[in-house]
Amino acid sequence: ETGVTQSPTHLIKTRGQQVTLRCSSQSGHNTVSWYQQALGQGPQFIFQYYREEENGRGNFPPRFSGLQFPNYSSELNVNALELDDSALYLCASSAVAGEFYNEQFFGPGTRLTVL
């Protein structure tokens, strides 16, 4: 069974640029969530996708957007990068939206640095 994978591992961008982060869900999982973990803090929920539709969103501005593909892989796009966007971005997959007590399986994350 393949776990959750994310790419790239590290990324350095400058303020104002755009970035795309990628995630491949664990086999059999149809729900993907994205979290932002700033240094020294717990992960913060960005949004969740289920069957290619956004299923819920946290307190993040519209310049954070996402996609989920038919094979359940996913992208997180961030436009107009700001310094405060520097963080570890975590992707997590789970089986069956609606069963809200299913554990989520996390990828290793993408470390984004905005200069």
Added chain:
Amino acid sequence: AQSVAQPEDQVNVAEGNPLTVKCTYSVSGNPYLFWYVQYPNRGLQFLLKYITGDNLVKGSYGFEAEFNKSQTSFHLKKPSALVSDSALYFCAVVSGGYNKLIFGAGTRLAVHP
């Protein structure tokens, strides 16, 4: 609003001694509670969850957690700590009508030989 508090930034324990990492929660409705562990440069790994049933939940790597409704707590425990248990531990609660996790700030566990 749902929230989780981890009152200790760091917990220090000697190898072989029991450990406890504290978590309290605030939710409307039934709580669905999780513990995750994060090792350096790694993503979060699921340890255990409480949905319903027995208040003592057993999880991975010998960890267990005790759900206490009256104290709104969900403390993580292990009878005998290992140096390899040293990591960052997060308590989380499910929020909303979908699988959104609200995390605490984390507690760093340091197990000394």
